[in-house]
Amino acid sequence: MRPLPATLLYVNVVVVATCGLVYELLAATMGSYLLGDSVLQFSLVIGLYLSAMGVGAWVSRHVGGNLARRFIDVELAVALVGGLSAPILFLAFAEVQRFQVILLGFVFAIGALVGLELPLLMRILQNEVAFKDLVSRVLSLDYAGALLASILFPLVFVPELGLLRTSLVIGLGNALVGLWGTWLLADQIGRVTSLRIRAGAVIAILGVGLLFSTRLTTWSENRLYADEIVYAKTSPYQRIVVTRSPSGFQLFLNGNLQFASADEYRYHEALVHPAMVAATAAGHAPRRVLILGGGDGLAAREVLAHPSVEAVTLVDLDPAMTALARRFPPLAALNRQALSDPRLTVVNDDAMVWLRTSPGNWNVAIVDFPDPNGFGLGKLYTRNFYQLLAARLTPEGAIAVQATSPLFARKSFWCIVRTIRASGFTVAPYHVAVPSFGVWGFVLARRAAFSPPTTAPNVALRFLDGEAMAAMFRFPADMAEVDVEINQLDDQMLVRYYESEWRRWQ
Amino acid sequence: MTLSRRDFVAMLLGAPMAMACGRQRPAPLPDGELLTPGKAGGHRLRDATVGDVRVPDDRWLTTDVVVIGGGVAGLSAAWWLDRAGVRDLRVLELDRVPGGTAQAGASEVTPYPWGAHYVVTPLRHHRAMLALLEEMGxxxxxxxxxxxxxxxxxxxxxxxxxxxxxxxxxxGQYLQAGATAADRDQLARFRAEIDRWVGWRDGAGRRAFTLPASAASVDAAVTALDRISFAAWLGERGLDSSRLRWLCDYACRDDFGLLAADTSAWAGLAYFASRVARPGAEHQSVITWPDGNGAIVAHFTGRLGDRVLVDHAVADVRIADTLVEVIAHTPDGVRGVRARRAIVAVPGFIARRVVAPLRTGARPAHTVDRGAWAVANLHLDRRLRTRVGDAPLAWDNVLHDSPSLGYVVATHQRGREHGPTVLTWYYPFTGDGAAARKDLDGATREDWAEVALADLSRAHPDFRDRCRRVDVAYWGHGMPRPRVGAVFDPALAAARAPLGPIHMASSELSAVALFEEALDHGVRAADEVLAT
Incomplete structure (x- = not known):
């Protein structure tokens, strides 16, 4: 038997150590991204990982027989479990209740397998190298691998590959090293064919996973978003992406930011409460409220905070969006389970098509569509649309419409204001500063003449008080009204204004 | 039909397309059916002898006014009479459904047109059209x-x-991408010419071009345009930009089923100038419904109710003393209608066979060349893929390098941008009508479906995957065509005159197949009857 190429086996040690630590970091990062409380998550993951390694090391003495075969088997198992850990956690997050249990289960399994690996390697090499040299080399290389991993993970892997692909690529590397080991240890293993077939299968599974991962998030998407993608789904209507940053969650539809959890309260308080106050001032506290768009449930949260509200209908095109708002834990927490509130009914339909045949008598309608960046959305900002809506309001009814930025898209904003006015409404445009968006505009409107509200409603709010309410309705010179055409179904000026205005800012 | 399907595709779309569809023989065609509106009944009449058909006494019906033909002209005439208080009337339609080329169909997803699918916002002088739109709300x-x-x-x-x-x-329709300065200059000059005609008025203050044509000027400067082709008119002005010529050819194919080289310059200019209110204005808004002009047909038939009798193949319209006698074949035997007045609202090639005074030569019968059309309704299970940067799905989607007209989208007006839909694809035969019918009359539904799918797959690689059903209508005598000299042909003017108690109404009497022209002749004939 020729001597083992010990140097090459040491390379194996480094790889095993690096990969193991990367899996650990992946688990801790996903835990803190998805569940928040990063101190707890990192603590739990590191502690469990190290103790699992201890369990693996303890079990290693019961492993006998052909040690080289066992070593390659364990290495392939680490590659498979570790490589698939992030994609499985990613998929599980939106669908499964006990995410934390699954996460820690992965951490334990990977830790135990890695813990098993080093003792086996040392036993394989014990006849080749003096014991004191063996211990010193293996352990120092193990710790060096850990250093390598902790540097590469935040600086190279996550920014370049994202969490999903980091996991799969590291798993692949792990499996390839395992396959290479079947040559290094060929003499000790004996019959290598079945082992190589197993290695090939693991590589194939991870390779397919890597291809499939582009269906979850594309390579380019990772660079598109500043923060890590924690949820992504393509519905028949749109691409839904949720990212996680240190300050919270962000929701994107077709690449456009819809809200950031850190400051969405400013947007949604401003969107909802002026209309609620205006309707109250005109008659009685609103009982029936219509929400068009707003599938994230955040406007619904504000509406449902009013005790007078008895029935809310939320019309959003995309069932995937409303399902996410109901089930995705961080979003459901943010909207305070608004979509599970017994007072609320969800309708998944095109708002304009639905409105044509829907009953009326709404006291308040909140209109919260994505910006008009195409004719399909632009139709939801036309005179015809607002006329349909007007016919379905009670006499004291009020509407509030999100109307893009009066600063970045001044013509677009005033086009929406004028279109609502041309549909038979008295309008009161207003604006609010939302740090993630910039200065944002809305239109409060009623069919009868009215004065803008100057008081806040009697519900718990973080931003809106009486003074802030009054200040929103004052427009400084750089956002003042400009002369624009109105938006009609057959002549969607708004879409053209919007396109030219936002192009300037990109 | 002796042509193979591939030969058929080659004939209609050109050899390269046939090669392409031969190379990658696709999965079996989706289901569907072939409609040949009026063909069976019409050919039965053509082959029948108009002799002494005995109508039993109990099969006679007496009415004040009988309208022969339930297309837009006939329905318009009956509608106008009904509005004027003439309730005692009947409309006899050859086909199983009224509407002629404005028929519509429907699926679970949406109604859709089988032919004509839009009208244009009328100018205020077009009283009948305004009355109709007013009635329709x-x-x-x-x-x-x-x-x-x-x-x-x-x-x-x-x-x-x-x-x-x-x-x-x-x-847009005019291809701006890649247009040279010379192209744009020619387009501007062409538009200036059109604007000149939009602003032109004769001594009586009449426009050169307007809808309906009967309200337009017959000044020599205008009628002279009928003596040259649209292509020649463009040529005289040095307008030879291939993009502009394409636009003009497309306009003629779309509205008339002809190429600009065969179209009367009057008709070509009318296409562009009659739909603009003032020089420099945008064209008048186009009005459409998911079922196309089928929505107007439904309005007419809703008002006329059971006075529209379908499956009535009229074989004879004759004058008996002071009355008109009409003999019609129906599925349950022959039937006679006696009326004080009759309005004949059928194409000339039918009128010359069934209207006795025309048959017997009391007046020379006049017919206008008619072109063949195929229309396919393609049912999609969901929307086609759109490439980033492409213009989004429009109402009217034109294929620049195809002899077809492209397609319109039935769900466009409803405003659903997702899910299943129906596309209506049009193919006009711009060549000789009789020769085309000889080649095409035997074509099967599958032949047509293959042509439509091959044509549309060029623009939509995923078309065959999305397409679940292809229904086809073949209009052998689709619509009258304003060839050079056809519009101001003195024989055409003479053909509008009544033959005693028989009044004439058909879009063919304008040589232009537009809803507005059919309405105009229907209303004119009804007014003639009301004046008696």
Missing amino acids: ALAGADEHGEPVVAEDLRVRELEERVFYLGRWYE
Whole structure:
């Protein structure tokens, strides 16, 4: 038997150590991204990982027989479990209740397998190298691998590959090293064919996973978003992406930011409460409220905070969006389970098509569509649309419409204001500063003449008080009204204004 | 039909397309059916002898006015009479459903047109059209010039049209992409010429071009345009930009089923100038419904109710003393109608066979060349893929390098941008009508479906995957065509005159197959009857 190429086996040690630590970091990062409380998550993951390694090391003495075969088997198992850990956690997050249990289960399994690996390697090499040299080399290389991993993970892997692909690529590397080991240890293993077939299968599974991962998030998407993608789904209507940053969650539809959890309260308080106050001032506290768009449930949260509200209908095109708002834990927490509130009914339909045949008598309608960046959305900002809506309001009814930025898209904003006015409404445009968006505009409107509200409603709010309410309705010179055409179904000026205005800012 | 399907595709789309569809023989065609409106009954009549058909006494029906033909002209005549208080009338339609080329179909998803699919917002002088739109609740007031405005949701929504050229979709119909300065200059000169005609008035203050044509000028400067082709008119002005010529050819194919080289310059200019209110204005808003002009047909038949009798193949219209006698074949035997007055609203090639005074030579029968058309309704299970940067799906989607006219989208006006839909694809035969019918009359539904799918797959690689059903209508005698000299042919003017108690109404009497012309002749004939 020729001597083992010990140097090459040491390379194996480094790889095993690096990969193991990367899996650990992946688990801790996903835990803190998805569940928040990063101190707890990192603590739990590191502690469990190290103790699992201890369990693996303890079990290693019961492993006998052909040690080289066992070593390659364990290495392939680490590659498979570790490589698939992030994609499985990613998929599980939106669908499964006990995410934390699954996460820690992965951490334990990977830790135990890695813990098993080093003792086996040392036993394989014990006849080749003096014991004191063996211990010193293996352990120092193990710790060096850990250093390598902790540097590469935040600086190279996550920014370049994202969490999903980091996991799969590291798993692949792990499996390839395992396959290479079947040559290094060929003499000790004996019959290598079945082992190589197993290695090939693991590589194939991870390779397919890597291809499939582009269906979850594309390579380019990772660079598109500043923060890590924690949820992504393509519905028949749109691409839904949720990212996680240190300050919270962000929701994107077709690449456009819809809200950031850190400051969405400013947007949604401003969107909802002026209309609620205006309707109250005109008659009685609103009982029936219509929400068009707003599938994230955040406007619904504000509406449902009013005790007078008895029935809310939320019309959003995309069932995937409303399902996410109901089930995705961080979003459901943010909207305070608004979509599970017994007072609320969800309708998944095109708002304009639905409105044509829907009953009326709404006291308040909140209109919260994505910006008009195409004719399909632009139709939801036309005179015809607002006329349909007007016919379905009670006499004291009020509407509030999100109307893009009066600063970045001044013509677009005033086009929406004028279109609502041309549909038979008295309008009161207003604006609010939302740090993630910039200065944002809305239109409060009623069919009868009215004065803008100057008081806040009697519900718990973080931003809106009486003074802030009054200040929103004052427009400084750089956002003042400009002369624009109105938006009609057959002549969607708004879409053209919007396109030219936002192009300037990109 | 002796042509193979591949030969058929080659004949209609050109050899390269046939090669392409032969190379990758696709999966079996989706289901569907072939409609040949009026063909069976019409050919039965053609082959029958119009002799002494005995109508039993109990099979006679007496009415004040009988209208022969339940297309738009005939229905318009009956509608106008009904509005004027003439309730005692009948409309006899050859086909199983009324409407002629304005028929519509329906699926679970949407209604869709089988032919004509839009009208244009009328100018205020077009009283009958305004009365119709008013009745349909389609008017929403007047603009600052006092011209009518149609309800926002009936005007064609954005995006109105787009064109497919070399792998990409572009907004609009005129191909702006890649146009040279010379192209743009010619387009500007062409528009200036059109604007000149838009602003032109004769001594009586009449426009050169307007809808209906009967309201337009017959000044020599205008009628002279009928003596040359549209292509020749363009040539005389040095307008030879291939993009502009394409636009003019497309206009003629779309409205008339002809190429510009065969179209009367009067008709070609009318296409562009009659739909613009003032020089420099946009064209009048196009009005459409998911079922196309089938919505207007439904309005007419809703008002006329059981006075529209379908499956009535009229074999004879004759004068008996002071009355008109009409003999019709129905599925349950022959039937006679006696009326004080008759309005014949059928194409000339039928009128010359069934109207006794024309048959017997009391007046020379006049017929206008008619072109063959195929229309396919393609049912999709969901929307086609759109490439980033392409113009989005429009109402009217034109393929620049195809002899077809492209397709319109039935769900466009409803405003659903997702899910299943129906596309209506049009193919006009611009060549000789009789020769085309000889080649095409035997074509099967599958032949047509293959042509439509091959044509549309060029622009939509995923078309066959999305397409679940292809229904086809073949209109052998689709519509009259304004060839050079046809519009101001003195024989055409003479053909409009009544033959005693028999009044004439058909869009053919304008040599232009537009809804507005059919309405105009129906209303004129009804007014003639009301005047008696």
